Amino acid sequence: MAKKAVVLFNLGGPDGPAAVEPFLFNLFYDPAIIRLPTPLRWLVAKLISRRRAPVAQEIYAFLGGSSPILPQTEAQAEALENKLNEGGTDSYKTFICMRYWHPFAADVAQEVKNWAPDDVILLPLYPQFSSTTSASSIKEWQEAAKKIGLDTPTAGLCCYPTMAGLISAYADLIAPKLAEVSGKPARLLFSAHGLPQKIVDQGDPYQWQVERTAEKVVEKMGLENLDWKVCYQSRVGPMKWLEPSTETEIHRAGEDGISLVIVPIAFVSEHSETLVELDIEYAKLAKEVGVDEYHRVNTVGVHADFIAGLAAMVEKLSDPSIRSESGMRICPSGYKDCLMLAS
Ligand SMILES: C=CC1=C(C)c2cc3[nH]c(cc4nc(cc5[nH]c(cc1n2)c(C)c5CCC(=O)O)C(CCC(=O)O)=C4C)c(C)c3C=C
Ligand SMILES: [Fe+2]
Ligand SMILES: [Fe+2]
Numbered sequence: 001m002a003k004k005a006v007v008l009f010n011l012g013g014p015d016g017p018a019a020v021e022p023f024l025f026n027l028f029y030d031p032a033i034i035r036l037p038t039p040l041r042w043l044v045a046k047l048i049s050r051r052r053a054p055v056a057q058e059i060y061a062f063l064g065g066s067s068p069i070l071p072q073t074e075a076q077a078e079a080l081e082n083k084l085n086e087g088g089t090d091s092y093k094t095f096i097c098m099r100y101w102h103p104f105a106a107d108v109a110q111e112v113k114n115w116a117p118d119d120v121i122l123l124p125l126y127p128q129f130s131s132t133t134s135a136s137s138i139k140e141w142q143e144a145a146k147k148i149g150l151d152t153p154t155a156g157l158c159c160y161p162t163m164a165g166l167i168s169a170y171a172d173l174i175a176p177k178l179a180e181v182s183g184k185p186a187r188l189l190f191s192a193h194g195l196p197q198k199i200v201d202q203g204d205p206y207q208w209q210v211e212r213t214a215e216k217v218v219e220k221m222g223l224e225n226l227d228w229k230v231c232y233q234s235r236v237g238p239m240k241w242l243e244p245s246t247e248t249e250i251h252r253a254g255e256d257g258i259s260l261v262i263v264p265i266a267f268v269s270e271h272s273e274t275l276v277e278l279d280i281e282y283a284k285l286a287k288e289v290g291v292d293e294y295h296r297v298n299t300v301g302v303h304a305d306f307i308a309g310l311a312a313m314v315e316k317l318s319d320p321s322i323r324s325e326s327g328m329r330i331c332p333s334g335y336k337d338c339l340m341l342a343s
Contacts, residue, residue, distance in 0.1 A: 005117040009137040012098025013067025024049035026100040032136035072269035083311040105144035122156035128209035129159035161209035165309020169300040171220040184292035186259040187227040190214040192266035194232035194241040254289030
């Protein structure tokens with residue numbers, strides 16, 4: 001029975017008020033986020049994290065001072081481990097690795113090494129690939145693994161924007177929310193975390209993949225004349241970010257005098273961007289600008305279709321014939337645009 005370690009990657013979040021500023025520093029010190037050389041990047045990260053901390057602390061205060069992203073990811077890791085070990089011949093163990101707060105790659109790589117697996121599978125919990133998320137996490141992992149001499153054969157998954165289990169989980173979660181709309185007609189807003197336009201212009205496939213996810217969900221819903229739109233939330237800083245923004249779309253819905261059903265299309269668990277930004281800030285804005293009804297669809301979380309889809313991809317990755325030479329850059333959904341570890 002082969003031992004297989006599955007490492008789930010996500011962003012991470014502060015585990016208390018004192019962690020907010022150092023968490024933000026780690027985020028802005030990431031060269032995938034702030035693309036400056038080292039001493040300057042350190043200084044910029046210090047300045048931005050100090051300035052942003054009070055705003056972020058207010059956001060996390062709504063959640064009791066900390067992010068639920070780790071417990072949410074733990075639930076997903078447990079569900080995936082159970083699914084993978086269901087009657088199979090391999091023994092799977094899931095690990096969680098966060099990019100900007102604990103558990104960090106250095107500690108998790110050591111834990112994986114101590115478990116002594118025959119195979120390691122890297123699974124970013126980002127359906128759509130971005131240089132700022134999946135690639136940044138995998139790079140950090142590879143550096144940590146190298147440092148401690150973890151040289152177990154490793155396969156990684158770049159992205160899965162149209163994975164069947166993801167799409168059917170969304171369709172299943174959206175349908176009852178659409179049915180809840182009782183007043184004016186509804187528009188479905190697929191809201192993804194934004195990205196500076198410059199990063200997309202440099203070749204990041206995130207926006208393209210987000211659009212593919214939304215299209216597939218709409219196709220799966222099979223509703224005639226469904227009114228829908230992709231938009232981007234959570235802008236930070238003065239740069240131009242992807243458009244239209246979610247705020248702009250909420251204003252437009254108010255002008256059109258319709259209802260909104262909002263779907264977080266790039267997050268697979270609940271955290272500040274869903275529980276505060278979507279549920280509190282945007283819900284308030286929707287009311288102010290005259291949106292008739294505002295409903296928010298839950299993230300896919302531990303939805304059985306999503307977990308089964310992840311498990312199927314992990315099992316597929318166990319087949320060495322579908323791995324590239326480096327073990328990475330696997331794109332089961334056929335996205336040639338995926339740039340992960342192409343270099
Ligand atoms: C698809 C996922 C994400 C992308 C792409 C992404 C890019 C990105 N984010 C920032 C800045 C911030 N993001 C923050 C929180 C946050 N971001 C994501 C996901 C993506 N980010 C998640 C899941 C979370 C929530 C974490 C949690 O609550 O646990 C924050 C902190 C919150 C705040 O201050 O508003 C910042 C800052 C940039 C600059 C960026 C791309 C360049
Ligand atoms: Fe973010
Ligand atoms: Fe890919």
